[in-house]
Every structure is written in structure tokens, then in C-alpha cells.
Amino acid sequence: MVDSETTNDQENDTHYQLGQDNVQVMGLDIHNPVFAISAVVIVAFVVISLLFQESAGAFFGWLRPTMTNTFDWVLLSSANLFVLFSLLLIVTPLGKVRLGGKEARPDYSYAGWFAMLFAAGMGIGLMFFGVSEPLSHYGSSFGGTAMENGVRTDWAPLGGAAGNVDDARQLAMAATIFHWGLHPWAIYAIVALALAFFSYNRGLPLTLRSAFQPILGDRVWGWPGHVIDILGVFATLFGLATSLGLGAEQALAGLNFLFGVPVTGTMKVVLILGITGVALISVVAGLEAGVKRLSEINMVLAIGLLAFIFLLGPTGFIVSGFFENIGAYLREIVPLSNPFGREDQNFMQGWTAFYWAWWISWAPFVGMFIARVSKGRTVREFITCVLIIPTVVSIFWMSTFGGAAIDQVVTMGNEAVSSAAQPVKLFEMVKAFPLTEVLSFVGIVLVIVFFVTSSDSGSLVIDGITAGGKIDAPVVQRVFWAIFEGLIAIALLLGGGLGALQAAAVATGVPFTFVLLGMMVAIFMGLRKEYKMYS
Template structure:
């Protein structure tokens, strides 16, 4: 039977509806074809594929480092400027719109989707790496010195503070405003409307959404695959089970099943509940570590880390004549490009759960609040880990030999180490589930032309697609193929930043026109 073609709910284009499923007639098939092509290329020769994409990534990071850093800085200034301006009073959904979620649930969902796994993975590893010169040091500070300790905490906070959340927030503000206030699809392409008029519904806008789907799929797939390697290493360390390849695949399947159950229950009964559990477990782990390293030590670490962040903010934001060019490109520029692979995914998800909030509230909750939480987290984990290295206690004192094991090695030297390690494993699982959940929701919305109310089975189908891409690359190409895809995703950070600049212009233009009317 010929499928029925119906006009999209927002009038953007025509969607194809088959057996209750709703797919955009351009975005879905083109995205699917590109994903399939890239997976086949990755599997045909993982080594060559990985080396090629690593070469492209390296060339972009080296030759466009100035643009990437400028755009990261501009995102921070843009979001702060909106919050401080009269435009900050604009409310997503109009003046009378009410928030759908409590402030705590709103923050929990946003934080779990945007950074939960990363803080577990790098909470100990990055400060120790920066302090010991595991791979060079920020601003060429002499490694393993008191100055290096301050530089390590300042640089780590710089990488995980305002900048990444500003990149996420820029996408969220654009999508939320044009969707809830203008009745346009829940997609980045809607932000082009002030610049292109009705042209944003045509090929340019469709290609933006295709780009977003492909970027999100491979960002999620690499994070799921590489995250599984850390999680299973931790489980093996805690429980003494063998960390085999089959065990890693079983972990991916288990995460997918949990995520599928959560997606089927929906945003309110599934993702929100898991996100709240995440934050509760994270709070327990944080308190365990903060008490374990000593209250005074934690308080001192927090004050020092805040001062280090403030002191190094401008020097690390500079891109001209950097004395630490290799470190700058290998850490900061890479990070900014990597945040861009999650920028549309997290941004659209944050927009999805932020209806009823003002732009000023969004800046406070999406950029400022996570930075404060990040400061407290790294003060406990990173500051405590550097103290262990300085004191020569524990496995970390011998050097950062395995990033996957860094947080578990740190916990071994604290009271209740077994409970702490089990909490880390549980959090890795739940944070990965919520990240994949939010990603599947976003990809499903985009593939349906911006329709946020698709059937649960359709969301789960995209989740299965993410898992299949991950498992296929993992089984045939191993971490070589996964890292190759990751390099490709990072390389796509450059065009995303070009798009982000256009979206900033479009948002300001749309807001000013509204205020004048």
C-alpha cells in the first residue's frame, strides 16, 4: 500500500506516515544513508579510516584553532549579554507560559544529558594529567610544582565551566525561542528563519537537520562505546570479574534496554525519574569524597579552584602567540570541538524541557548553576587526587597509567572505597542511559521534521539504531573504528560553529523584531 503523505504539524514540509510512524521525507532517508555509508567506510578498513579522519581532525584543530576559540568565547559573551539585557525577560512559550517541570527536575535532566559521564571519566584524570604533564601542561607551567597544581585546577575548570554550557545553551535558546514562541519545528534549522525567511523550510534547513542527526548519532555512538570500556573496567576492578570483549557488549545491550524502557515510559515518567536518581546518587558520591578527603581540605580546594579559574580564564581564552601551542590544540581546541558534537543534541533537549522559562533563567540554570556544581565536583575529586599524588599515596602517585581506572584508584585511598566504586559504576550506567535517552529523543524529533510528539516505538527505534552503530563498530572495528568516528565527529565541530554564528545572528534579529512589534 502506498504510504500516506500528510502535512507536518507545523507546516514545515511533508512527512511520510507509515504504520503510525512519522518520518520527514528528506531528513530521515538522507541521514540514514549518510550514517550507513560512514559505518561501511569505517568497517571496510578501520585503520585507514581512522587515520584519515584523525588527519582531517588534526588539520582543522591546527589551522582553525583561532576560530574555534573565538566562537567558544563568543558563546559565553552572547549568553551573558542576553541575560543582562532587556531581552532576558523573554519567556519561552510567551508571557503566560508555565514550566512543565520543577526546577530540580529541570536541572537534573539537563545536567545528566550534558555532562554526567564526562565528570566521572575526567573528574580525577584531567587534573592529575594537567599536574603531572601526562600530555604537556597549560601555559608551559613546570610539571609537579605548586604552580602546576593551580594551573591544573584552573585549566580543568576552564574546560568544564562556562564555555561548554554556553555552547549547549546557544543551541537551546535558539531552538526554544523559535519553537515555542514562533511555532516552528523543534530543530536548529528554525533559527535560520530570520535570515532565510521561508527558505529555512527548504534545502538549507533540511541539510542543517541532516547534519545535526548525523553529528548526534556518531557523538552518541562513540560515547556509548568508549564509556562502556571505562564502565566495564570499573566493574571488573570492583567485583573482580574478567573485563572481556563479550562483557563490554553485554554492558552496551544492558544500557540500551534500560534506555528503551525509560524512553517508552516517556519524558516525564522515564527520563525525568532517572535523572533525579542520577543526581541523588551523584550527591551521595560527592559527599562521600568530600568527607573522605577532609572538610577543611575540600573547602580550601574549592576556594583555590575558584581563584585559579578566575586567574586563568583570560590567558586560556587567548589564541594569539600561545606558548603552549601543542597543549592548547590538543586539549582546549579539541574540547571546544567535542562540545560541538553534543551541542545540538543537548541544546535541543534542554529546549525541549525549558518551556515556560525566561532566557535569563535559562542562562542562570544552564550556564551558571552547572559551573558551580562542576567547581565543587573537581574540588573534591581533582583536588583530592592531586593531593594524593603530592603525598605519594596510592596508585595515582606512580602516574596516570590508565584514564579508565583513575577514579577507582583515587577512591581506593578513601574510606568506604568499595561503596564509592559501586556508586561510580551505578552512575556510569544511569548517566549513559539518560544521555542516550535524550539523544534518541532529539534525533527522533529531527527525523520527524521537528515533531516533538512521536510514538514511543519510534523513539526506541532510533535508540536501537544508536546501539547497532555502536556494536557494529565495536565488534568489527574495535576502539580503532570508534575513535575514527569520534575524530570525524570532532572535525564536524568546525562547520557547527559556523552554523552557531548564524544562529546567534538570527536569534538576536528575531528577538529585536519581536520587541519592536
């Protein structure tokens, strides 16, 4: 039987013979040609978008619907495969494999680990869509609920006025949870597990190309690997830019709500620059003093805001809704996931295809960050914690914020919260609570700190990819990427607003879908080999 350490040493030797082509230039640890190509393209994109804002806006306005209309079935089918594969890993013997080897132990407590997982995973999104998406689905009036042999054939959320209020609420919440539950976290889990396993168990560098070593062999250190890493850089940057842009929109809406700060393009730029400056301080501080500490602060604030809304809102309604929403989600997940023969094209392309592309574009960033903090966990523990627990927390978050907002519309006739623009809905909802100003301020701070942790941890990830998987690359390199994350968000906001942000996420998420499919195959190959060596 082949010893696992011998195998790891052989693969390490292969890497060091073929992959050590980093060079030092002006304090940057450059992994040619990944850094050079990525940096040149990103700088050119920012300059062109800022110089030709009107043309850029028209292009992005065309890009998103074209991509989602063409590739919606690819995105939905792939996301379904990621969920099924992740669940199978939990129940099969492959789940016994430990990341880092049999003797490895976790570097972080469960509390610290969960805080970093959640802050990196979808913090800004939950703040932005926690109120707005349930209300959007509840207030829509898609098709009916045709049945065939007891199964829905054209699922679509019902408008509040189009049918039974309870049914409409449950369907709206099921649709929302579908976008924030198992599917996005399975996407993250695939990338994170691939990176963690091939880095900690095979001794390969912590970069995207390493996951393809079982498939590509030595070619992974050549141009095929360069292309994979470059795609990962682009996906990460534009996925982050989408989130940072959404965060800036909501933070500015909150500042306008509280202090009358004008909502202008100039103020958005100032806000992004200011928050990027804070992120740079965190980048320089490092993982322990920067991201970890900010993530824990964010977790405390998020739990506090959640508890306040839960306890002072319609608590009984939220509790009963939580369990009803889980049931509705499980009942509707199959028809919601169907990528073919759908009549509700707006829901499928306007919502689901965009979300899946967004999550996939985020996957290199979130996956690599999760991998860096997950050494010592078994595969079963890893998948359970990354997939199941965040899904339950997301359901409770959406049930609390979305449930409270829907209750205000139904029982209080609060039309302001339902008619407000997406970035403002959260602040309109908290008007019905005591300490409105305090809650709104906490909401703004949460968005900003989520912004900072996303930018900070995203810089660490891109830094690692462009430095060939090194985790101790020069700080100046992380600073470079943190600055350009902010500049991309500015360029997209000025060159088309939210539509441009979403178009960029879709355009990078679609090609990276095929990278994730390859990772899924590589994970199976690697875990099967590892399990045989351990048994």
C-alpha cells in the first residue's frame, strides 16, 4: 500500500520543479503570467469604463439579460449537481477523510470559524435582500399553480392579492430561501473543499489550479493552470464588486434616511473610497487582527439586530413562519430547481440565474477563504457546517426580516415598505420599531463592516492566486488588489448602476461554472484515493 506522506512528497516535488516561477518586481511577488495578465486587464477595464461611461452602461444593459437568457439552464443544472454531490459526501465513507491528515486539528474554535464563514459568505447580501426579496416575491403576480399528478408544473410565487395570503407568503419565502439556502452554500463548499483537500492533504499550493492536478497532471503548472487561475481572479474581483456596489447603495440609502446625505454618484464614490480605505487598514493588520476580529464584531452586531427584530417584532408569527418556511422550501425546492420547461422566465432568469452566477463568481473568494480557516475538519464535518448550518441560519434570518416586513404589509397596511426602492426597504421596515434611529445606524454599520471584511478577505484570496498559492505574499500586493476592488465597484456603478454590477457578476460566473464542474470530479478522485490509503 502506498503511504500518503510519500505520495504527498512526490506531488510536492512535482510542484516545486514546475511551478516555482515567481519573480519579485517593485515589492510584488508575481506569479507569471497570472498577475501580469490579470492586472493589465483589470486596469484597462477600470480606465475604459470610467472614460466611456455611457457606452459602458449600454453594454452592461445588454450583457446581463443576454447571458442569463442563454445560459440559465447551465447555471441551474450545475447548481443542482453541486447540492447533490455535497449531500452525498456527508453520508458516504469519504466523509471520514480529515483535511490535513489524520492527526490534523482545527486552528479555530467553532465560534470563530462560523463568524468568518458567515461574514465572508453572504453578509452584505442578507442585509440588502433580507427585506426586499421576500416582499418582491410576495408582491408579484406570476402564473398560477398548475398541478399534474399532485406535482406543481409551473411553480411561481403568487401576489398577495392573487391568492390566499398564507400561501402567497409561504411561496414568497420558499423562493427567497431557495436563493439563500443549500444551493449557494454547496457552490462555496465545492471550491473550498477542493482547495483545502489538495493543499492540506496533497501539499499543493493553495490556489485554484491545484484542484485540477488529478485531471491535468503536470499540465496544471502550465497554461491550462494559468487560465484557471486568471478566470478565478476575474470572477472574484467582479463578484466582489457586485457585493461592494450593493453595500454602497444600501449604506448610502441608510445615511440618507438618517442624516439626509444626498444619494448621488459622487457620494457613492466617496463612500466606496472611504470604506476601501478602512479595508486597507484591515488588510495591513492581517488575517488574525483584521478579518477575524472584524468578523466577530460583525457577528455580534448581526445577532443583536436579529434578536431585536425577533423579540420586538411579531415573534409568534416569525417562529411559526420559520418552521412553515422550512416546509415550504423543502416542498418547493424541486420545482424551483427545474431548469427546463419553465413558464416563469422572470423568476428563472431575472432572479435565479443571476443569483447562481453571482454565487459562482463569489466562489473562488469565499471558497479559498473558507479553505484557509478549515484545516483539521473532517470532510463530513466540513460539508455539514458549511452547507447545513448556514442554510438554517439564512432561513431564520429571512424568516425574521422578511416575515416582519410581510406582516407589516398584511396587518398594518404598510405600503411604504413594499413600494420603497430595494436599498431602502430595510430602513422603512425598522420605522415600525422603537429606537428606529439606533437600528438604522446598526444596519449601516453592519453593511460597512461586511463591506470591509469582504474587501479584506477578497484581497487575501486574489493575492494568493496571483502569487502562485503563497499565503505570505507581500502586503503591498494585497493593498494593490484591495484598491482595485473598490475602483471596479466605482467603475460599474458609474457605468450602469446596479444593472452593470449584476451583468459583471453573470459574465464572470458563467465561464467559472465549468471550472466548478471540473473541481467536483477532482474532489471525488482525490477523496477516493485518500480513503483507500487510510483504510
